[in-house]
Amino acid sequence: MPFFKKAPPPPPPTTRIGPGTRMEGTLKTQKTIELHGGFKGTIEVAGCAHLLAGSDFEGEIRSGELQCRSKAKGKASVAGVASFSEGAQWEGELRYRALNVRPGARLEGRVAREAP
Secondary structure, X not given: OOOOOOOOOOOOOEEEEOOOXXXXXXXXXXXXXXXXOEEEEEEEEEXXXXXXXXXXXXXXXXXXXXXXXXXXXXXXEEOOEEEEOOOOEEEEEEEEOEEEEOOOOEEEEEEEXXXX
């Protein structure tokens, strides 16, 4: 009988783009991304892309999950759940496996569910 239990693995680190920071280009990671500032370009993330309140995104997102609480414009392909909170504004194309839209969120453009 073992005396010590194996500790669970730590959660994957998070990539953060801070408030007041503006970036352009392509960002690829296996980690979770938290966008507090501005980003123009392509984000590819195996984990979750968090577009937090006050952030500004324009471009393309390919992610495992998407949580949007801000203004965003472009194209998104989400393998899992795409969530939009109150105050979120998405303009463009959105493809998702599951969708969660809270009251006060706005989606404008082409929205399509991908088959499981």
